[in-house]
Amino acid sequence: MSGGASASVRLEAQPPTLAAPRSDSVAGLVSTDAFPLSLEGVHKRWDKNQAPILDGVDLRLDLGTKTWIGGRNGAGKTTLLRIAAGLIDPDRGRVHAWGFGPHDKRSRYHRLVAFLPAGDRGLYARLSVRHQLRFWAAMAMIDHAAREARVEETIDAFDLRELAEQRVDRMSMGQRQRVRIAMTFLPEPETVLLDEPLTSLDSEGAVVLDRAIEGLIDRGGALLWCSPSGDHPEHEFDSDWMLEAGRLVAL
């Protein structure tokens, strides 16, 4: 394992200061002595007759780092991401990002942490790409004055200009995936959680995703990417983990 994410033994280490200037939209939102993501002793059991899917997971993402977690199907990667995103609660354990919990400072947490779920859901079928982005920009409470510009920037950044007026239900799976990724990066989050982001993406789409990730890392954010164990992306990650029997094992 290289630097980047840390297991529980390193949680006592002094938190680093911000490595890169924050964007204006989040300046003042973040606590400077906080990590992009910190999971401590996270447990989750779906069925009381079965072993826990997550059995005391500790994970910390450091500033400006990329982390990959692999594992077999059903190992708990998606559950881990959903918990980290604040979508579902762990049975036990703590989740924090930038000093905030997903429920104690709900709105702030979700301004800073973005999650791309696996699959092709989460889109309004009958809205165009532009209206989709405009809608989610409003839900992200992006400043009204900056919102339109941000939507246009995102359309360009994800090569969606030609598709901007097209309805989502008339697009291919790969094009939809690109829209979903664009929606994830649209509010300029500081921590990005990706669940199998390469699904249906062509090589051009993968390049667009790479660019977005580099932008995130350059501004001091952090990335957590999950995919099945035999599907390690070509990216160079700062740390690689496997989720096995509910625990993270460093590679």
Add this chain to the structure above:
Amino acid sequence: MSEFRGSARAFREVLARDLRVYLSYRSRLASQALTSVFSLTLFYYVSQLVHVSGFSSPGAYFGFVIVGIALVGVLYSCFSVADTVRQELIAGTFERLVLSPFGPVRSVIAMAVFPLLYAFTMAAFTLAFGWAVFGLQLHWQTVPLAIPAMALALLAFLPFGLAFAALTVVMKQGNVGTSWVIALISIVGGLYFPITLLPEWVQTAAKFQPFTPATEMLRHLLVDSPQATSALVTIAKVALFAAVLLPVSIWALRRAIREGQRRGTIIEY
């Protein structure tokens, strides 16, 4: 940007989204307008045919029932938010709303706005059509007052929709009894006939929901139907229902979502 202004703009964007989705189904407006026209025609001829006790003329009953028909549409729109939540759960957009800074509770409330405004418009169309084609006697002096009265009524009706949306989050079904609840309300709310025709115990039970006084208030303002109590008392009743039920329904919705997150069922559909 203040939180309030941001929320107001997000509300507006939900409204714009719903309008865009609605307009993407091109035949829907014509279809619903036709349904309204056919209902009016049916009740017009029924009112001509049958002498209804308690009404001085066929026109008086037609005026009575046309307001009821308009309000049934409003009722349906209140409950439609539960179905919208169901669709969002299936599409996977609900979990995105849960993860958005705007949040799921405000989003669900915002989702109710378009159907309510639409029902309000359709109600106005129904009344206007009844007036223009069937000679409905509108009480023009008080018709403008029906607009704020309807807004108040919507605030009293909305909690039922939010409560059913909360149920949908828990049960994952869009029509958890909404159809029979609407049918029941149509009866005890006096939408098609006066509740004085009902057994006394039903009349007593009908006092404990906002639909009866709201319907009575709107009928009085629109077609000058007599009221059992003074207008102020009726308005106070409706306002009281809104003041009590709205916070309770919002709490129930918030609680349903948090419980779904705690148990992990928020991702199910």
